[in-house]
């Protein structure tokens with residue numbers, strides 16, 4: 001017998017009424033209960049950024065957040081960015097600039113990159129690097145990631 005708690009949460013525009021174990025992280029909820037496996041588990045300890053999602057418009061590390069703390073929250077994951085077959089401008093820019101190699105960190109990089117611009121922290125390459133420093137890329141695609149974010153910022157599209 002495992003004690004569960006009720007959770008109402010909206011993910012990528014879909015409302016869910018769930019019963020969860022209190023210790024479930026938001027990351028495990030997304031991946032294991034909602035089958036949204038685009039959000040990656042790298043370290044599970046807040047050190048790599050692979051699990052970055054947006055909660056109520058702000059980027060967070062979903063491995064460090066208990067799902068039960070996100071009552072009535074609006075969550076956006078990498079799966080929620082595209083509009084039908086139309087990719088989000090940040091997704092298009094990552095493809096154009098080869099902002100990845102193995103791709104494991106990419107969903108987190110893209111979610112963080114969007115937030116970085118929205119926070120107003122994408123005014124120079126140095127600033128982008130600083131505010132993207134929580135997202136580790138073991139392949140070392142950093143230069144291209146900064147290129148992609150810079151292009152989206154300078155393109156001025158609504159993101």
Ligand code: FES
Pocket residue numbers: 040041042043044045046047048049050051052061062063064
């Ligand atoms: Fe959350 Fe690494 S999996 S920061």
